[in-house]
Amino acid sequence: MTNPALVLMLGAVGVPLLRGWPRRVLLAALPIAALVVLWLLPEGTAGSFGFLGLELTPLRVDALSRVFATGFLVAALLTSVYAMHLRDSLQQAVILVYAGTAVGGALAGDLITLFVFWELAGLSSAFLIWAGRTERSHRAAMRYLVAQVTSGLLMLAGIVWRVHAGEGIEFGYLGLDGPGGVLILLAIGIKCAFPLLHAWLTDTYPEATIVGTVALSAFTTKFAVYTLARGFPGTEALVWIGAAMTVFPIFYAVIENDLRRVLAYSMINQLGFMVAGVGIGGALGVNGASAHAVADMVFKGLLMMAMGAVLLRTGTAKGSELGGLYKSMPQTTVLCMVGAASISAFPLFSGFATKSIILEAVAADHRTVVWLLLLFASAGVFHHAGIKIPFFAFFAHDRGYRVAEAPLNMRVAMALGALVCVGIGVAPDLLYGILPYAMDYEPYTTAHVVNQLQLLLLASLAFTVLIRTGLYPPEIRSVNLDVDVLYRRALPAGWHALSRRTSRLGDRFGPPLRRRTARLWAVGTAPLRPEGRLATSWSTHLMVWWVALLLGAVLLVTLLR
Structure with a gap:
């Protein structure tokens, strides 16, 4: 059984190797071929294998996964045609890989496979923002990547919790009452742009390339909607x-x-x-x-x-x-x-x-x-x-x-x-x-x-x-403040203010504290210096008394035990 996601992701390797019309034909042919493969797979198809004691199901075809995968492949075809004029073959290839991650996630039958495609979607899509090759796009891509990685970490934590609780890794109904359900919902909420978790989308999408914004509009958030529909209806x-x-x-x-x-x-x-x-x-x-x-x-x-x-x-x-x-x-x-x-x-x-x-x-x-x-x-x-x-x-x-x-x-x-x-x-x-x-x-x-x-x-x-x-x-030319002002302005401003306050406190209390510490150190180490009490020669009768005291202490402790 061929996974339609692999048709896109492996076929994308050939895009940078071609030029002119052959490349354009490949860009259009890969989504169409993947769509044909998808619809040739009968409903109920499931391919599983064991890995480290877990049952992985990287391919599961049912009505819900098929309709979302179909939408992703149609969007991949439209985006690929839209990108045919580009000379940047790497960007064209990444679009196909990105689309493939959404298709693969929609067809995933277990949470481990879902997590792999979840992370690959975040990494590949970040490139479409970096490809803008401006300072703004670079900074936006870094913020975007932080959001995607945070989402992935939350999902991984939820999956580990479920496995530890003995729930297995089957990707079906999860619910908020199940172990790890809240963490997985938060992970989805980031990518689905829930209120207060949404600012990464409006912050970063407009900074992507012209073609990249089209691809971003189709895959990441709808992948999250599919995961909601599967796990939290x-x-x-x-x-x-x-x-x-x-x-x-x-x-x-x-x-x-x-x-x-x-x-x-x-x-x-x-x-x-x-x-x-x-x-x-x-x-x-x-x-x-x-x-x-x-x-x-x-x-x-x-x-x-x-x-x-x-x-x-x-x-x-x-x-x-x-x-x-x-x-x-x-x-x-x-x-x-x-x-x-x-x-x-x-x-x-x-x-x-x-x-x-x-x-x-x-x-x-x-x-x-x-x-x-x-x-x-x-x-x-x-x-x-x-x-x-x-x-x-x-x-x-x-x-x-x-x-x-x-x-x-x-x-x-x-x-x-x-x-x-x-x-x-x-x-x-x-x-x-x-x-x-x-x-x-x-x-x-x-x-x-x-x-x-x-x-x-x-x-x-x-x-x-x-x-x-x-x-x-x-x-009018303006900047509208959204929730992202917290991590783009308020948090850095708070950090700088804390740093300045700490520096001022250090300037005020540092010198007297260092002087007192130096005096305490001098008093504490005085017996150890060459002229100190411990460095002088002790008489024989004084040493005999110390030996007797130590032996007596040892005998007393032994008797008390």
């Missing part, structure tokens, strides 16, 4: 964590100037829907999270591709410096709007067919407050990702850019992504048919379509009114 805490994740990024995204960072906040917003779906559990909840994860890999990738094309041609992704690009990049504009319509859940686009499953699951579980929060978040994402991104990049104020369209391979990748977005939206049963659980759900009911259109209409009206009245936060 129906966990109550995830419902509220997911609801919080959908809401708080909206406010940051509205005031953010860097459009790639806007999409990073939008990614957390969409992850929140998936986390809430996993928390609800059951057929609707897990199906909704799985379907939306696959759709997000494509439409978020499409939006990142569009912003990458803008960055490539103009040298900036700042909303305050862009505008009027629809005149010189009309194809990119249209394709970006397809991604915007998809993430906003317009009817006939992918987000409408997937996000609605999660909302239906929440409603069926009678969670009114959570449902209202998700509804608010749905309007918010249309506001900042559906309208703000295309408006400020391609319309708004004409900044005078007259540039060439995106390279052909970029437009082909975006067109393929747009085709998938429309395909899922028009024929959702194509995706529903491969979800983990069978379900009887129809997204295109009159009530659902009308309600969604009303929501989108009100959100667009609010945006228009805010823009026309000048109340909308202007796009």
